[in-house]
Amino acid sequence: MISLFAFGFRVPGSSKPTRLTLTLLTFSALLTSSLRGSERDDWRQKMQPITPLGYVVRHVATAVKIDGKLDDAAWGDAPWTSDFVDIEGNAKPKPRFRTRAKLLWDDTYLYIAADLAEPHVWATLTEHDSVIFRDPDFEVFIDPDGDTHAYSEFEINARNTSWDLLLDKPYQDGGPARNEWEIPELKTAVRVFGTLNKASDTDQGWTVEIALPWSAFAEHARHPGPPTEGEQWRLNFSRVEWQITTSDGTYQKVPDVPEDNWVWSPQGVIDMHRPEMWGVLQFTRLPANRPIAVAPIPAKAARDTLLEIYYAQRDFFKTHERWAATLEELGWPSRVGADRVALTATENGYECRAVRQIGDQRTTWTIRQDRRLSSETELMRLPLPSATPAR
Numbered sequence: 001m002i003s004l005f006a007f008g009f010r011v012p013g014s015s016k017p018t019r020l021t022l023t024l025l026t027f028s029a030l031l032t033s034s035l036r037g038s039e040r041d042d043w044r045q046k047m048q049p050i051t052p053l054g055y056v057v058r059h060v061a062t063a064v065k066i067d068g069k070l071d072d073a074a075w076g077d078a079p080w081t082s083d084f085v086d087i088e089g090n091a092k093p094k095p096r097f098r099t100r101a102k103l104l105w106d107d108t109y110l111y112i113a114a115d116l117a118e119p120h121v122w123a124t125l126t127e128h129d130s131v132i133f134r135d136p137d138f139e140v141f142i143d144p145d146g147d148t149h150a151y152s153e154f155e156i157n158a159r160n161t162s163w164d165l166l167l168d169k170p171y172q173d174g175g176p177a178r179n180e181w182e183i184p185e186l187k188t189a190v191r192v193f194g195t196l197n198k199a200s201d202t203d204q205g206w207t208v209e210i211a212l213p214w215s216a217f218a219e220h221a222r223h224p225g226p227p228t229e230g231e232q233w234r235l236n237f238s239r240v241e242w243q244i245t246t247s248d249g250t251y252q253k254v255p256d257v258p259e260d261n262w263v264w265s266p267q268g269v270i271d272m273h274r275p276e277m278w279g280v281l282q283f284t285r286l287p288a289n290r291p292i293a294v295a296p297i298p299a300k301a302a303r304d305t306l307l308e309i310y311y312a313q314r315d316f317f318k319t320h321e322r323w324a325a326t327l328e329e330l331g332w333p334s335r336v337g338a339d340r341v342a343l344t345a346t347e348n349g350y351e352c353r354a355v356r357q358i359g360d361q362r363t364t365w366t367i368r369q370d371r372r373l374s375s376e377t378e379l380m381r382l383p384l385p386s387a388t389p390a391r
């Protein structure tokens with residue numbers, strides 16, 4: 001607490017006593033609300049400490065056969081993701097059953113394979129675009145340009161019944177979900193290892209193969225068509241699992257027990273609709289024997305500062321029914337570590353920028369009241385070191 005108050009004193013431009021008092025008051029308000037469990041607090045404690053996982057997606061020359069069997073030669077070269085964990089992260093118990101996935105791409109499709117260990121494979125829904133997570137399911141969330149807006153959600157059950165939808169924005173920011181959105185040329189197949197909907201025996205699990213055409217993402221990616229070398233997309237996988245009982249040879253959900261959510265890259269909170277938390281895919285045409293590291297999110301600390309301001313603004317809005325128009329009103333210094341931060345009120349809310357310069361690279365992150373995040377990295381021309389003074 002003391003360090004937070006000391007932090008308040010360092011606010012540039014707050015030398016006037018009134019502003020300083022305001023800053024301290026705002027900080028105490030923020031502290032009080034964080035004790036009550038604010039969104040900013042959730043961000044700081046549960047989300048920000050999680051580093052999104054990365055996965056290098058390799059290009060294949062021959063199309064993957066979508067038959068539910070993961071026996072294509074190309075899959076052999078694709079690494080499994082780490083085993084899925086609880087959506088809230090490693091602090092929660094490990095999932096009861098193992099889940100892993102793989103990705104590949106060619107010039108037409110993004111390919112996804114998943115392996116779900118499951119002693120009791122069951123599924124009831126048969127209508128496309130049903131609410132698939134009422135059954136146990138496998139889910140994919142994709143934000144091609146990583147701006148947290150216009151992302152797609154895809155769910156499939158062990159009967160090969162799927163649900164595809166597009167969100168203009170996360171539900172927290174007003175959505176809506178566009179259920180009429182369809183993926184043209186979608187290919188899916190499921191293979192059950194065991195018996196579907198038969199409770200009297202024990203199963204091994206099910207595998208899924210999905211081919212998502214690049215054409216489905218043309219409007220929401222940085223450009224239409226397949227990704228360019230090194231391009232990054234944001235994606236997360238999730239698996240929903242229900243507690244069940246087996247009676248009369250059939251499966252029944254245990255009433256009033258919420259579902260389990262097991263994910264690839266943990267979100268920190270029980271909400272998949274936090275695209276800023278999703279994993280990072282990096283596409284390459286280089287062969288599998290050429291090791292590649294997923295490039296880190298540029299100036300992530302600056303981005304994280306903006307997300308903290310975004311969540312602090314949501315807390316502010318709940319109390320004041322409007323957005324804070326200045327950083328001071330929010331109790332925020334305009335310099336956080338190495339980053340310069342500026343907030344501007346706009347017609348629809350606000351826009352906040354954070355700038356970080358590392359060497360000759362300057363990255364500017366921007367966030368809006370509706371969470372839309374964007375970044376731009378420029379190469380700055382640095383003066384050449386020289387013994388003679390510039391003329």
Ligand SMILES: *[C@@H]1O[C@H](CO)[C@@H](O)[C@H](O)[C@H]1NC(C)=O
Pocket residue numbers: 160162186187188189190
């Ligand atoms: C699975 O669903 C897809 C539609 O996504 C369909 O084309 C395919 O034939 C189905 N496969 C099986 C085995 O039912």
Ligand SMILES: *[C@@H]1O[C@H](CO)[C@@H](O)[C@H](O)[C@H]1NC(C)=O
Pocket residue numbers: 050051052053086087088089236237238262263264265266267268271272274276277278279280
């Ligand atoms: C992926 O979703 C899982 C569940 O969302 C979550 O735990 C994880 O944090 C997410 N990862 C990312 C990178 O969002």
